Amino acid sequence: MAVPLAGLGHQVTVLDPSPDALAALQRRAAESAVEHLVRAVQGDTTTLTDVIEPRSVDLVCCHGVLEYVEDPAVALAAVAAVLRPGGLVSLLVAQRSAVVIARALAGHFAQAAHALDDPDGRWGAQDPLPRRYDQSTLVDQVTAAGLQVQQVHGVRLFSDLVPETLLDGKEARTALLELERRAGRHREQLGLAALATQLHLVARRADQV
Ligand SMILES: C[S@@+](CC[C@H](N)C(=O)[O-])C[C@H]1O[C@@H](n2cnc3c(N)ncnc32)[C@H](O)[C@@H]1O
Numbered sequence: 001m002a003v004p005l006a007g008l009g010h011q012v013t014v015l016d017p018s019p020d021a022l023a024a025l026q027r028r029a030a031e032s033a034v035e036h037l038v039r040a041v042q043g044d045t046t047t048l049t050d051v052i053e054p055r056s057v058d059l060v061c062c063h064g065v066l067e068y069v070e071d072p073a074v075a076l077a078a079v080a081a082v083l084r085p086g087g088l089v090s091l092l093v094a095q096r097s098a099v100v101i102a103r104a105l106a107g108h109f110a111q112a113a114h115a116l117d118d119p120d121g122r123w124g125a126q127d128p129l130p131r132r133y134d135q136s137t138l139v140d141q142v143t144a145a146g147l148q149v150q151q152v153h154g155v156r157l158f159s160d161l162v163p164e165t166l167l168d169g170k171e172a173r174t175a176l177l178e179l180e181r182r183a184g185r186h187r188e189q190l191g192l193a194a195l196a197t198q199l200h201l202v203a204r205r206a207d208q209v
Contacts, residue, residue: 001061006034013039013052045069048078057082063092067131076145083205089147091201092155096121096132098197102160135199147203154184154196 002012002025014025022040029038043051045062046069060079069075079089096115103112103123111123121132139149157180167173183192184200193199 001063002038003028003032003034005061006037007032009037011037011039013041013057015041015043015045015048015051017042017044045075046071046078048075049081052082054081055084057084058087060087060089062089064094066091066093066133067129072131072141073144076141076147080145080147080205085205085207087205088150089142089203089205091138091142091203092198093138093201094121094129094132095154095194095196095199096134097195098156098160099123099132101195102197105161133199135194138199138201142201142203146206148206150202150204152193152199152201154193154198155200156180156197157183157192157195160197 002014006012006029014022016022016025019042022042025038025040026035029035041051045065060083062075062079066072066075083089099121100112100115103109103115108123115121115123115127115132120130121134122129135152139152142149158176159180162176167176184196
């Protein structure tokens with residue numbers, strides 16, 4: 001996200017504990033000639049306020065990170081603290097329901113059953129992801145951090161389920177992308193977002209944080 005955002009003229013700070021991830025970022029920023037707009041900081045979301053001025057940030061993109069942090073409640077409180085009043089956070093997290101379906105369709109029924117009940121939404125000890133979310137848990141955690149949920153929608157309903165052999169050619173990929181866009185935002189009653197691989201939530205910092 002950082003390089004495209006910098007390409008639009010925004011000043012972007014990227015925080016990551018991994019030196020490799022930061023090195024890849026700096027390489028990509030240089031390739032796109034936006035290195036003057038991108039600051040790479042080694043750190044952890046839970047200690048965000050050590051490196052970012054509180055109440056200073058317009059938008060935090062926290063995509064594919066809450067699954068890994070030690071304590072998501074502490075991380076979300078830190079995200080809220082660095083946002084300026086009225087600032088936005090965009091969260092993208094893995095959703096439990098999708099892994100239940102994916103494991104079942106792959107014939108791993110015991111793993112699907114495990115993921116149904118596991119407190120962290122994992123399919124077993126070998127699952128590489130530390131944590132997955134249900135929508136209600138995510139909304140509750142975000143709200144507890146003093147953030148006001150603006151919208152939630154599903155991302156990647158079909159892409160991880162469709163066999164690669166059926167995606168032969170640009171036309172099929174474009175059609176699938178368009179279907180994903182429409183299905184992820186389709187009216188709530190149909191419940192399609194509840195089955196997506198990821199949940200995307202946008203929240204605003206309430207003034208009293
Ligand atoms: C799945 S990647 C997502 C990367 C990027 N946000 C994206 O959307 O492409 C997860 C990233 O989170 C970083 N990460 C792991 N633990 C973290 C933590 N406690 N605080 C901040 N970042 C962390 C990892 O180093 C890795 O770069």
